Amino acid sequence: MDTAGRTAGKATRELRTIEVPRGLAGVVVTDTRLGDVRGREGFYHYRQYSAVELAEKRTFEDVWHLMLEGALPDAAQRAAFAARTAPRRRLPAEVAALLPAIAKATAEGSVFDGLRVVLPLIGASGGFRPLYDTAPDRRIEDAITVSAAVPTVLAALHRLRRGLTPVEPRDDLPYAANYLYMLNGAEPDPARARAVEQYLISTVDHGFNASTFTARVIASTGADLASAVVGALGALSGPLHGGAPSRALDTLDAIGSPDRADPWIRERVLAGERIMGFGHPVYRTEDPRSRMLRTIAEGFGGPLVELAVVVERRIIDILEELKPGRQLHTNVEYYAGVVMELAGLPRDMFTPTFAAARVVGWSANILEQAADSKIIRPSARYVGAPPPQPVPEI
Template identity: 75%
Template sequence: MSTTTDPAQAPTAAPAPSAQAAQPADIEVPRGLKGVVVTETALSDVRGLEGFYHYRQYSAIELAERRSLEDVWHLLLLGELPDAAARAAFHARTAPLRRLPEALRPLLPALAAATKEAGPLAALGPALSIAAADRGIRPLYDTAPEQRIEDALFATALVPTILTALHRLQHGEQPVEPREDLPYAANYLYMLTGREPAPAEARAIERYLIATVDHGFNASTFTARVIASTGADLVACLVGGLGALSGPLHGGAPSRALDTLEAIGTPDRIDPWIRERVLAGERIMGFGHPVYRTDDPRSRMLRGVAEGFGGDLVDFAVEVERQVLAILAELKPGRELHTNVEFYAGVVMHLCGLPSEMFTPTFAAARAIGWSANILEQAADSKIIRPAARYVGPPVPQPVPSR
């Protein structure tokens, strides 16, 4: 059968390339893609000039103050805040997923031993990959949307169990089996310490986890979405996010901020210690943020959580914050440097009994939920993320030298 084409609807030939035509590499973009919009999302946004961020249509800080981690998890992955019945159903759906797969159990001691110096986050990726292979998780490209959600719930529910098991093994202790009757945050602390946490501790960690579940197109979220755009499996995307989060300029800052408090030691040392480092051009961990030009709302909330516990460490942290901000305003006028989430995050986690080597892994346990939501959103768009780079090497073409 033959067909004819309406000349009016026939595609026009593309114009011949011009030597003057702009190429992708000629487009000026800021370093680090700062402020460049690379996609659309219905998940979250950060308004740095306002000091405000949100998950879907709700203030993230208000969610942290009023709702549970499971509620926010439900919101991001399933699109809405649950009512009481949906909350119970979601807990019944996710709590059994906390258990370690039998194929992974005998391998964890070797993974823990191999990464003892690096910490549990270094072994989380391999452990998740083994669990994914055992479950038969397939590439996103080959998986129906409903199965993608099931895979996301499986992986994110398992992350806290793997992290706490690795930490305990690295310290000569046996893993603690998860309890399905406990909420996410309380169960996390229980698996880490072996004791059921006080309600104030569990709630403090839950508020921290909710506040750090997602935060716009940060480096690790963008990394996870780039991998998702290739159609790779969901756990491969999570492992990519973990790699980005391990950097000290991203997820590694809470422990370093607490190290700063310990290094300063006493109130009389705050001013000289901070001035010396600022004048030397060193970064003060816990201060400054690439997006916020006002107070980080997460820092404000966590300062309130810390002050609820009280004590010498909290009083000292508040005084350090006051003096650091004054020194930064004096020595770096106009830079709009404020306290960020990492400063009080370390204090709160320390007060709740978490060792410093578990600060970044705890951040990862929260952020894995946000990554999963972003991965699922990206998987719905089959367009691969493939930007361009500007070549700045020697002029081309050059003749290839003879041997």
């Protein structure tokens, strides 16, 4: 056997002896400059900045600039970036004309279904080329086009599904305020717009979750940016990933009042049912996003917030009593649902709104992956019947 053959044989044997955890948990697949999640500390960051501190102190456009360009903008750069991104909110006329038919065709599903149809059309209309064949500057422009268009598409499809006329975007409104304006047809209250903006900032990126990894796998093939985002959307649509903040609100609706919390919670826990809004595959302490959103919700006040705070405490206490050592804490879904409800977002738009933020993080990951020409191509361990078996004759 020649040297190449011996090397290949050795590599094959090594692959067969590698122990890989289910779901690739903890496996490092690449290096990134975009951020990380430190689950045991309850901390995550975008580049070198705390994501929560960014949500508290900066605008969505600032964080968008940070993720794409690598630095937070100063005042002049902020204005220039807003002028660069706001006009991209308008859909190409040929794409906008198809929205009523797409809304009708996907009426039995989610607006996600329509969004996954529209984004490839935007890419084709905009002349998106494979990332492999596209210069870095053009890749960034494609990323801006997709990220700016997503809120417009979501709002338009939502309104069309309800027999309403889509609302044209406004260049003078910030990203979050414009999104609420397009959804509801009225300029939003500044406090509510800011609450949604902070939620959007807090969900831009969150490590190598399933949708981000999917986007990077597709980008590693050299496919166009819209295709990679559509793949990420497909991953996010799964109930084990995207979650559903509205389900946490359903829990509060079912409980109704603080005096009903204990019996309702105990019954579910003892029956082995999952309580939505609690537990996270990475965090072993309180989800920092939940902590921030609780503060925002408490700023609004009112019966819903009071109930949410009481129920949260009782769920944590009862879980600790009945499931000691599990360390189940509130995750982002719980107070995200409360904040979005108070901000006037329809419940069926909670998870799509999550996507309106995460598309910026996906795009940044796609751009980073596109700079590396190595295709992501892992191996699988074959566990079927030993080959080769004789092929039976008929």
